[in-house]
Amino acid sequence: MSQQPVKLTAKGRATRQRIIEGAAAEVRTRGAVATTLDDVCRATATSKSQLFHYFPDGREQLMYAVAEHEADRVLLDQEPYLSDLTSWAAWDAWRDAVLARYREQGTTCPLGVLMTQLTKVTPASREVTTRLLEQWQQRITDGVRAMREQGATAPDLDPARVGAALLAGIQGGVSILLQTGRLTHLEAALDVGISGLRAGA
Amino acid sequence: MSQQPVKLTAKGRATRQRIIEGAAAEVRTRGAVATTLDDVCRATATSKSQLFHYFPDGREQLMYAVAEHEADRVLLDQEPYLSDLTSWAAWDAWRDAVLARYREQGTTCPLGVLMTQLTKVTPASREVTTRLLEQWQQRITDGVRAMREQGATAPDLDPARVGAALLAGIQGGVSILLQTGRLTHLEAALDVGISGLRAGA
């Protein structure tokens, strides 16, 4: 759905990309529901016809492209730590990266918007967030397993279960951040989660 | 904002209540964004004029009333366990109650809708969800403190911090449930969270 069948020149690709990024920014600040196509046109200095030229299926298709774009960001922003959780130092660095990320962006959260809004608006984008969650949890679970194999955690710990709990904590922490503006819950979820891992060693 | 300044008769109060409940049901199933005032009228067998008679500020005010209504439900549904987390048996019963609740309602979640949709639509309802979160965490924190005083947890554990982490886990578990339809993350968050409490005793 996100692929463009017709031929695009370099200029065309650039315009298409500009539209996606502008739309993503708009969605992040105003919310997916409140973002109109006219807003996107204004923000990206394009016209309606361009928009529908690059996204023939209209708003739906654009929002899907935005979802993909934002989903990529979420994981990339946690690298290189997320893919290499093989020492407690790495875990701490990851924790700090996640917190720093959300501290700086405040209530403007790509994932939050993705999860809480785009899905309702664009059923197709549910698949994007589902895939994102799976990948994210996979990375965390891999990290837990790595630590267990080092004997750094309780030996009988179930990596998938713990990974799921940790991911849930992060999600909830972010939700609460978006609601209240407070970072405390995200921080607590990460710290309690990680120290729980260490505890059983 | 949710109070009606003009005089209401018994019949009027009943109608107003019917509108709120019908609107809440509609919001739960269709989502806040997708629910139109005409939907509400149809679902509650009322007319537009009644709607604006009881909610002069229109959609905004109605959604606020729905938010309040749903917020009440969320905590009530966890009783009597949530307010009496003074034994591990009570904690387990609470866990089961939460899981059962969300299992049965599936992706139809009052709080989820509240948090993820109403806030964006109706800024005023942010205050409602914030208050809800505060009360919820207070109850959990009280429970943690009670267990600690019994010597049933690690003595150096910070109830507020652990309570925050647990609440975050629940929120995230619910978010993920709404997204993917899977209950595993909520379950993992509760189980890992509670067993983490028990661990340090």
Added chain:
DNA sequence: CAAGAATTGGACCGGCAAGTCCAGAAAAGC
């Protein structure tokens, strides 16, 4: 330098949904 394709601007259309209005029915109060 054509010829065709890709790109762009912007006016326009149509539907939907929030909100208004008013007249009439029902009920409350005296």
Added chain:
DNA sequence: GCTTTTCTGGACTTGCCGGTCCAATTCTTG
């Protein structure tokens, strides 16, 4: 019973926003 207030039905207005259309223009390519 009569007046006043509350309650109800539903037609109507208004504005917004997604989507269409077409002509103009710029690119690509031979």
